[in-house]
Amino acid sequence: MALSNCSSFLAELLSEQHRVLEARLAPVVRDITDSCPHLQEEMENVYRKIVSYVLLASGLGSPTDIGVVREVTAALQSVFSQREVVTFTSLGKKNKEQQLKTFAMLVTGIRLYNKECGKGGSSIDDLPAILNEAIPSATRAIDEGLHNCHILAHRYTTLLESMQEDQHRHTQLSSFKLKEALFNARQYEAFLCILLSDAITSAQEVEKMHVQFATTMERLKNTVQNKVSVDANEVFPLFVALSNLWTGFRDEMLLLKFLTNMTNNLQQFSEIQSQLFPEEVLTSLLEGLTVKSDEERLRETMGTRVNVSDFENQEWLFPETTDNFDQLLIQYHGFCAHAIGVKGLILPGNAAIGILKHKEKCYVFSSKEAAYIFAQDPDKFIQLNVEKAKEYAELIQLLELHHQFEYLVPYAQVHIAHASC
Numbered sequence: 001m002a003l004s005n006c007s008s009f010l011a012e013l014l015s016e017q018h019r020v021l022e023a024r025l026a027p028v029v030r031d032i033t034d035s036c037p038h039l040q041e042e043m044e045n046v047y048r049k050i051v052s053y054v055l056l057a058s059g060l061g062s063p064t065d066i067g068v069v070r071e072v073t074a075a076l077q078s079v080f081s082q083r084e085v086v087t088f089t090s091l092g093k094k095n096k097e098q099q100l101k102t103f104a105m106l107v108t109g110i111r112l113y114n115k116e117c118g119k120g121g122s123s124i125d126d127l128p129a130i131l132n133e134a135i136p137s138a139t140r141a142i143d144e145g146l147h148n149c150h151i152l153a154h155r156y157t158t159l160l161e162s163m164q165e166d167q168h169r170h171t172q173l174s175s176f177k178l179k180e181a182l183f184n185a186r187q188y189e190a191f192l193c194i195l196l197s198d199a200i201t202s203a204q205e206v207e208k209m210h211v212q213f214a215t216t217m218e219r220l221k222n223t224v225q226n227k228v229s230v231d232a233n234e235v236f237p238l239f240v241a242l243s244n245l246w247t248g249f250r251d252e253m254l255l256l257k258f259l260t261n262m263t264n265n266l267q268q269f270s271e272i273q274s275q276l277f278p279e280e281v282l283t284s285l286l287e288g289l290t291v292k293s294d295e296e297r298l299r300e301t302m303g304t305r306v307n308v309s310d311f312e313n314q315e316w317l318f319p320e321t322t323d324n325f326d327q328l329l330i331q332y333h334g335f336c337a338h339a340i341g342v343k344g345l346i347l348p349g350n351a352a353i354g355i356l357k358h359k360e361k362c363y364v365f366s367s368k369e370a371a372y373i374f375a376q377d378p379d380k381f382i383q384l385n386v387e388k389a390k391e392y393a394e395l396i397q398l399l400e401l402h403h404q405f406e407y408l409v410p411y412a413q414v415h416i417a418h419a420s421c
Contacts, residue, residue: 028049060121060124131256142199338373
């Protein structure tokens with residue numbers, strides 16, 4: 001995945017992994033670049049070290065596999081013969097390091113080409129095929145988690161509304177704990193949405209790279225064909241392009257593993273919720289109540305909107321009067337800006353009612369009435385929302401209870417901290 005397409009945390013994750021690889025290769029690089037061979041045996045020793053570096057840098061096979069070592073050696077010899085070691089060692093340190101990286105990319109491209117032509121590469125995994133199978137599987141797992149999370153949030157909301165309508169109803173339930181559970185469920189939902197978005201972006205990136213890889217491979221085949229020798233200026237850029245694309249596939253594998261691990265680890269959230277509110281208890285409490293989904297709540301408020309003439313100093317945004325209306329950044333992840341602080345509820349906001357723009361920020365509401373009340377004193381309700389968000393335990397606090405989420409916590413901070421602004 002290109003870093004520009006990643007979330008900032010995932011981009012940093014990839015950068016860190018690249019730094020780790022460079023750190024592991026650093027002793028080998030130093031050993032090669034500091035060498036000043038004179039004897040033939042010393043030259044051969046440096047060449048073997050270069051072969052080891054190229055193999056380790058590519059990550060395509062084990063350095064203990066003789067067949068892999070022979071493949072790498074043969075590929076390297078086609079672009080850098082042992083006779084050229086003297087010229088290589090006469091270069092400055094920086095030039096040597098750059099040459100090593102170039103050798104690694106060229107050899108990687110050559111081995112990938114040979115694998116495509118059935119002339120080796122048996123140790124090279126088919127990363128595009130693996131990703132094409134693994135990404136949909138990961139997406140389905142996140143989708144399932146989202147579905148279950150939605151059901152929980154809808155049920156919690158229904159119970160809380162019934163308790164607010166009748167304070168004597170469900171006296172055995174703690175309103176605070178139920179609201180806390182709702183807040184956590186909605187934050188968990190937001191987190192899963194981020195994971196799903198990253199998984200979809202990954203799938204798109206893999207598809208794009210797959211096309212580029214196939215196109216580059218075809219160009220290379222057409223260039224090489226059955227020629228005994230070809231101009232290095234024609235094929236070297238194509239080998240490097242294949243190598244860079246393969247690095248992209250490896251990065252996607254790393255990110256997919258990370259996203260999958262996060263999804264699996266977050267299953268503990270559902271387990272904790274089921275302990276707090278077992279299924280049989282929830283079913284019993286909901287008896288006689290109608291559980292509404294977010295979509296049903298939105299449909300109920302369609303066709304209602306604020307009357308702009310009722311407000312002298314407020315700016316309201318509507319689809320027909322606002323460019324890129326669907327792309328506006330809505331506060332509180334699009335939930336009702338009034339219900340959070342006043343009712344302790346997280347209700348879906350309906351942009352069709354009207355979006356209030358206050359101090360360059362946009363707010364939506366679950367009903368026309370909520371919009372009118374909020375607009376009377378936005379700053380007061382915004383402060384109420386801040387206090388309410390602090391009052392209830394956030395998902396990130398739940399994660400911090402488990403040391404295995406050491407990578408999840410900064411990721412969550414990046415993405416959901418603004419949810420309780």
